Amino acid sequence: MKLYQSIGPNPRVVLMFLEEKGAVIDRAFVDIMKGENRQPDFVALNPFGQLPLLEMDDGTHLSESTAICAYIEEKFPAPPLIGSTAEERAVTNMLVRRLDYDVVAPMTTAFRGAEGLPMFKNRMRCLPEAADGLKASARDGLAAFDALIGDKTWLAGERFTLADILLYCLTEFGKQVGQPLPEELANLQAWSARVAARPSATASLNAQTGIA
Template identity: 35%
Template sequence: MKLYTSPIGPSPRSAKILFSLKDIMPEIIEVDILRAENRQTEFLSINPAGQLPFVVTEEGITIAELSAIAEYLDEIKPDPSLSGLTATDRAVTRMRMRQCDFLIFAPMVLGYRHGEGRRFFDGRIILHDEVSAPAKLIAQEGLAWLDPLLEKQDYICGDMLTYVDVIFYTTLAFFDKQGQSIDPSLKNIAGLMARLDTHDVLGKGA
């Protein structure tokens, strides 16, 4: 299996952690996103979406998106599970992943790309001056929505670490340094981040 990735950004860090948690050692292929290597024809012939990270299976199938990668790793090596042990567990994991994607991660990314990251993304995507501020507010609203759901549990999906926690941790840690810090009043999210900071794998960034 090949893992196409980059040393830059939260998603490549998530992928590295996921593989480490599963104790799977892929062939690493680093892509130079600073030189827009991921936008070149040769790269797009492998992954038409142009994003990182992604894996290419032994059968030559491209799998992108962190949740899809995590679930694929669970399929080929079930223990330890990062998706959940039962059908209900896995459904909750997918639900929370979708909610975090829509309510938190996507607006955080928009806020960054159209704000602090504008210089990097200029010429790569369409940018609008008015997008960044409201997108960041939407992300904060999403975090405020999630916070009370964590009141009596250790992780986002309950008492078991899942790939949602991995993606959540790396995403918030990255954007905390990019003008989107966590509201200190969100005590449960702060507690979750503190727990993940001390995790043997996550806290060390794999």
């Protein structure tokens, strides 16, 4: 396997997932700030021109961070981060799906239409006219997850899962782009501190640079 990585929340999801697994695979750094992911040689691997990208054992190229994590879970089943039973996997996948719709999509689309507009305006369709509303939608999604987690340790209860990794990487990204985790969401604030204390949080941040 070979992982094409970069800066950004979605590449960090995979790196943090790998750190939690204790799995080491080959990696290559792609500089998205320089637009290397839009060059013909990379687009030949991933027509969508996005990171992360995993070259699987059979040579197939797999994009989308959560799909990559699902493949890694199959290859490195311990410790389970999606689930060790059908029921656990179903709950994790439900949480990930909700996060994608209610937090990930509005937050990242808002970024591309606001703070990230200079970088993305010539790469894809951006929606600056919708940025404020999308940011509000992301905050609504975070509030829903604040209520969902309540006094539980992790989103799925006592299991630390891909859902926690996804939400943590996105909220850490949000801090950098004008979408911080609202202070009044006390449950998520406490949850975020717990995730930040995990070694994988620091290791994945360092690994994003392509140096570590």
